[in-house]
Amino acid sequence: MELNGVPIDDTYAEAFPTWVSRVIITAVTEEWAYKAAVEATGFATSAIGCPAEAGIDCFVSPDETPDGRPGYAILICATKKKLKEQLVERIGECILTAPTTAVFDGLSDVVAEVTEKIPVKLHFFGDKYEEQREVGGRTVWAIPIMGGEYIGEEEFGAVKGVAGGNLFVMGETQMSALIGAQAAVDAISGVCGVITPFPGGIVSSGSKVGSKYKFMVASTNEAYCPTLKDKVEGSKVPEGVNALYEIVIDGVDEDAVKMAMAEGIKAASKVPGVTFISAGNFGGNLGPFKFDLKDVLADEL
Incomplete structure (x- = not known):
């Protein structure tokens, strides 16, 4: 043919099965959201030797994000056990540390049924200065940081x-x-x-x-x-x-x-x-x- x-x-x-989570990263500008997304998906090419396979899914316009700011959706793919570890490590080390970022669960935007929820409890980094609030109809944690506040959901969908x-x-x-x-x-x-x-x-x-x-x-x-x-x-x-x-x-x-x-x-x-x-x-x-x-x-x- x-x-x-x-x-x-x-x-x-x-192809083979994997567990997938989708994270939406927003920031004050598209450029800063993109930089955080790139950082969060590093060293994630192949399950042969990397802790996960990850990459940028797509740009998410401000009218589609919970906080009305530009963002990027990323996918993180791993075994079920590793997926939780990778969400915690990549969000905590690569997104929380990036200027002006916020994170939201984005899996329900692309799948009809989310089968699992994975807790990613990073609010303890706030050392009891953190607080819960609502952003775009979602319950998030606000963590005070030197650049202002980091805003994040703490439960992320996962699907096979x-x-x-x-x-x-x-x-x-x-x-x-x-x-x-x-x-x-x-x-x-x-x-x-x-x-x-x-x-x-x-x-x-x-x-x-x-x-x-x-x-x-x-x-x-x-x-x-x-x-x-x-x-x-x-x-x-x-x-x-x-x-x-x-x-x-x-x-x-x-x-x-x-x-x-x-x-x-x-x-x-x-x-x-x-x-x-x-x-x-x-x-x-x-x-x-x-x-x-x-x-x-x-x-x-």
Whole structure:
């Protein structure tokens, strides 16, 4: 099958379950909200070695936030136990410390049913000078700090979501593949309830489950390394492809990830020099979610 003249591989992306919380960060300006969001989602690319997978979901306009200020929504994805730890640590260390910030639970804005609530009790930092109040119909804590007050909700929704949805953008050159991947990430950013947690939303290294080294849980995916296509048996790098990039997508549910994959593929297929689009799977060894590219693009082909 083809889209915009670009062959789409007859394969599927394999994904796994994760617990997801969505935090809305507001500040006096969009710039300060963005800086706090970037800080709060650092070192959170892959569950292989990071304590969480996290990223910026979308900008939230002042007319959509509880306190009427500009904000950004972030997603934090982890195991249920780690999710509470990561909410406490990332909000406490990266958002409370940022100028003029406030935080609110944002999960109910993108899912119909919130299955769990996680307590994040940071008001003790106020050393008994903190106080409860209402902001935008929500009960929050106001903590006195040197810059004024930090305002925050202390209960965040959590839902069992999806991690590891993906697509591979392949090109004639490194730059054509990279520009195609960038176009895909830009398109995915318009889908609420998903993140692309790697640097700039793009994975350069790629990986597979397991390794020839017993102490490694993951290793380079040699079947997709262009420099090895003439050296390894079963290379999956098509003729004429000299670079490829993976885009990993985490989301609040299967529908959100499927929509993001579709938007990403459509955008990448329009970039000159992009010659093939595929996805990664491990035969069911990674997780139970299966996103067939032909199903993802059913409305486009």
